[in-house]
Amino acid sequence: MKNNNLSNLPNENKTAYVPFKNTQLKSTKVKRVGPEIQTVTSKMNKMVETIEEAVKKADLRNGMTISFHHHLREGDFVFNQVMETIRKLGIKELTLAPSSLTNAMNEQVIEAIKDGTITSVTSSGMRGSLGEFISHGGMENPVILRSHGNRPRAIETGQIKIDVAFLGVPTTDEYGNANATSGKTIFGSLGYAKVDAQYANKVILITDNLVPYPNTPVSIPQTQVDYIVEVDSIGDPDKIGAGATRFTKDPKELKIAQTVKDVIVHSPYFKEGFSFQTGTGGAALAVTRYLKDEMIKKDIHASFALGGITKPTIDLLEEGLIEKVLDVQDFDRGAAETMAELDNQQEIDASFYADPMNKGAVVNKLDVVILSALEIDTAFNVNVMTGSDGVLRGAIGGHQDAATAKLTIISAPLVRGRIPTVVKNVTTLITPGECIDVLVTEIGIAINPLRKDLLEIFEKIPTIPVFSIEELQARAEKIVGKPKPLEFTDRVVALVEYRDGTLLDTIYQVKE
Amino acid sequence: MKNNNLSNLPNENKTAYVPFKNTQLKSTKVKRVGPEIQTVTSKMNKMVETIEEAVKKADLRNGMTISFHHHLREGDFVFNQVMETIRKLGIKELTLAPSSLTNAMNEQVIEAIKDGTITSVTSSGMRGSLGEFISHGGMENPVILRSHGNRPRAIETGQIKIDVAFLGVPTTDEYGNANATSGKTIFGSLGYAKVDAQYANKVILITDNLVPYPNTPVSIPQTQVDYIVEVDSIGDPDKIGAGATRFTKDPKELKIAQTVKDVIVHSPYFKEGFSFQTGTGGAALAVTRYLKDEMIKKDIHASFALGGITKPTIDLLEEGLIEKVLDVQDFDRGAAETMAELDNQQEIDASFYADPMNKGAVVNKLDVVILSALEIDTAFNVNVMTGSDGVLRGAIGGHQDAATAKLTIISAPLVRGRIPTVVKNVTTLITPGECIDVLVTEIGIAINPLRKDLLEIFEKIPTIPVFSIEELQARAEKIVGKPKPLEFTDRVVALVEYRDGTLLDTIYQVKE
Helix, strand or coil, X not given: CCCCCCCCCCHHHHHHCCECCCCCCCCCEEEEEEEEEECCCCCCCCEECCHHHHHXXXXXXXXXXXXXXXXXXXXXXXXXXXXXXXXXXXXXXXXXXXXXXCHHHHHHHHHHHHCCCEEEEEECEECHHHHHHHHCCCCCCCEEECCCCHHHHHHHCCCCCCCEEEEEECEECCCCCEEECCCCCCXXXXXXXXXXXXXXXXXXXXXXXXXXXXXXXXXXXXHHCCEEEECCCCECHHHHCCCCCCCCCCHHHHHHHHHHHHHHHHXXXXXXXXXXXXXXXXXXXXXXXXXXXXXXXXXXXXXXXXXXXXXXXXXXXXXXXXXXXXXXXXXXXXXXXXXXXXXXXXXXXXXXXXXXXXXXXXXXHXXXXXXXXXXXXXXXXXXXXXXXXCCECEECCCHHHHCCCCEEEEECCCEECCEECEECCCCCCCECHXXXXXXXXXXXXXXXXXXXXXXXXXXCCCCCCEECHHHHHHHHHHHHCCCCCCCEEEEEXXXXXXXXXXXXXXXXXXXX | CCCXXXXXXXXXXXXXXXXXXXXXXCCCEEEEEEEEEECCCCCCCCEECCHHHHHHHCCCCCCCEEEXXXXXXXXXXXXXXXXXXXXXXXXXXXXXXXXXXXHHHHHXXXXXXXXXCEEXXXXXXXXXXXXXXXXXXXXXXXXXXXXXXXXXXXXXXCCCCCCEEEEEECXXXXXXXXXXCCCCCCCECCHHHHHHHHHCCEEEEEECCECCCCCCCCCECHHHCCEEEECCCCECHXXXXXXXXXXXXXXXXXXXXXXXXXXXHHCCCXXXXXXXXXXXXXXXXXXXXXXXXXXXXXXXXXXXXXXXXXXXXXXXXXXXXXXXXXXXXXXXXXXXXXCCCCCXXXXXXXXXXXXXXXXXXXXXXXXXXXXXXXXXXXXXXXXXXXXXXXXXXXXXXXXXXXXXXXXXXEECCCEECCEECEECCCCCCCECHHHCXXXXXXXXXXXXXCCHHHHHXXXXXXXXXXXXXXXXXXXXXHHHCCCCCXXXXXXXEEEEEXXXXXXEEEEEEECC
């Protein structure tokens, strides 16, 4: 176990961090911070002609922290327009603190790191060329990786102090009342962006759809907005939810989804009023479909569904099988489109979703969650961040946060191609095993020994093969052989925080 | 002119205050504060059995500040239940900081001041027995009177630091997701309460309608709530909007309303997309009705209506004559009831409504406002706080805030019984004359000499008699005679802040 290793950290990180203890967080006192704002009088005009003018008026200077949301995902046009402008203006040593980074942003981030525009990054994760760049030592300061619940916690307490937030919005009026449920580039919930708008000193909205004052519904209020820029396009609607709504035909994925459904249905949590979070991706959608059939058959209704929302979940809402959808982000256009019409599809911000240090996030109330894994080890620890080559290619997302549910299921194949999923030790620890209850693979399930209650239940169900996690690991190893140990340098490229801000793991530069 | 008089203030107030300068506020830097909260973990339960248990769990102690909202107005059952409990527990030297005080609360406040439970008060105003009690020297510390926009400003900057907020809500779930649009005691918008929930260290919800988790729509979110108490009743629905929807038959009031309408219609602001705020009371409702006829006749639509909302305004919304209603409070059940159904009836908080030190409140965008006056003097200064006897019998409400509109109309009779409305000097300065554009009385109008543009327009309209304000004052004096000068002691009983927190006026104890 190489987590909690503070010894190789740069000095400022070493002193700043408390090592991770456990996932059972205690109630603590938290002093919230507030932004330093410039008041807007009735004579002032928030509309500016260009992003450059907005950056200048917001007085962005060397060493400041900037933020973005990732609601536009692979269809994002905002990030690149803003970063190009900032680089052109020659502003340096910025901390980049977006809710997450998508492939659409990678090249700009890499160039901005190379030319000194960005010198620190905190994100939920990173993939593709940026992951490679960082993992191969492209930036001096380690990236700080935070979950979707940990980010608002860090913002509320001042650990992330956003000087200027650049927020793409599908609709706003000229005073900054914005939402993401109307316009040509809608994405539904502004859940991540709402936190930035509330806490950033300066807030700049970038829109491609300016509407008459006052715009409603108000997701981001005028009282939090400094400047508004109209651009041709904030994103490509076709790429916002790309790939998410695909329904899998892969028999292995369908088998896993079937078993996930069986585990849920046989668990003590599948009863009237239960709640659940599924993720995106083909298998998760299949789970939702299978679960729907069981809910109809047994006349069971869910009190709420949570998380990144997809159209199949909205279908359940519209059919009355789910009472409420609590919506921090929408993964496809179908889910984004209904938010304007459905009263029971409630927009929530990231703090409401998952912040462990407010007065109670929704994840505290969650019964069942299905999560994915790049790796899961024999202690049930999960890695969703680094590949088998040790390179950054994932994101924490809400993984650590939602894993606190009463029944946390990891849905994953034993192996992917020649790469084992079930391993002896995860390359990177993202979600501690003590949170994980059941691993579902295509050949059967493994139950965390901490959950004797579940072991007892599932031993008696002959249709669900139960293995020990060690057995599953051995099976994976038998298929793909013993993986060669990864080699890293002793240079830290990223720090993984647990959701409470303690240091969970360190990620090292890969050896060439 | 006796405003800005700091000489008689108790020491701590003298040093704390900057005297009022002018109503044209400059853009300034403001450092916002945040609450100190106790985090709620998934194992904790927010439901408590009694108000007493909630007060104890919230750790309310001597010297703290408590808050309430006044959305339930004369039908409020929450305040008295809470204050009785606090008094029983023997907690002393509290600062009472509600959004306003209604007659329903008066006796409890008086008793709590007498027994030392409450030693400081800040409010929008006070009436009846409490006004008499304070004006006759019933409390040692002067009451601080703040407008509905000034209060959130003071809260956001830490001048009002709420330790425990007691908020009556018509519906909540057991985790604190609350709204005022469903339940048996609905009042529509939670506009004032939302600010308290966001900034108070501890938030206690008192409800008479507990619903299954998760309750939507979410006006107050679970992330801001510590404890929830269920009681038999939070209020008398029949008294929440008592008197507000009465349509006047008084010919004098109708004449004034007719002239107010004429002033609006002939002003340069009555055009497609204009915005307006009317108040409550019979005359204001008549204005709304007359305005409606003109809007239909001239095919003019309002972009928004603002303020405390009444059913007649909602009727205009439903008929498409108003695009949006921005709703900080509802004055009658009709307006409260539609909020759940009408997407264009947008709930806003008090900061959004009128805070002069955020990034732009709605009042910044307001074209036309109709306000009332107990007194208006020849400098157009308005008093809505003290009677002709010098006794507190009013509230600032949004008066100072909305008076910043492009066209601010005071609608008032020349005299009320034997009491002149138009006077040489107001007893108490609440809204400075430089904000007031037109006074409308039953015999004609007076235009503020600062508004040469309006003078030019209305000189040419023979149907609207234009007087100088001095002429109107002389007419009033002719009817009721010269009022005897009021006599006060030199003891300060209340301080009037302007909306930016500067000291506008002082109110002295009346002579017996």
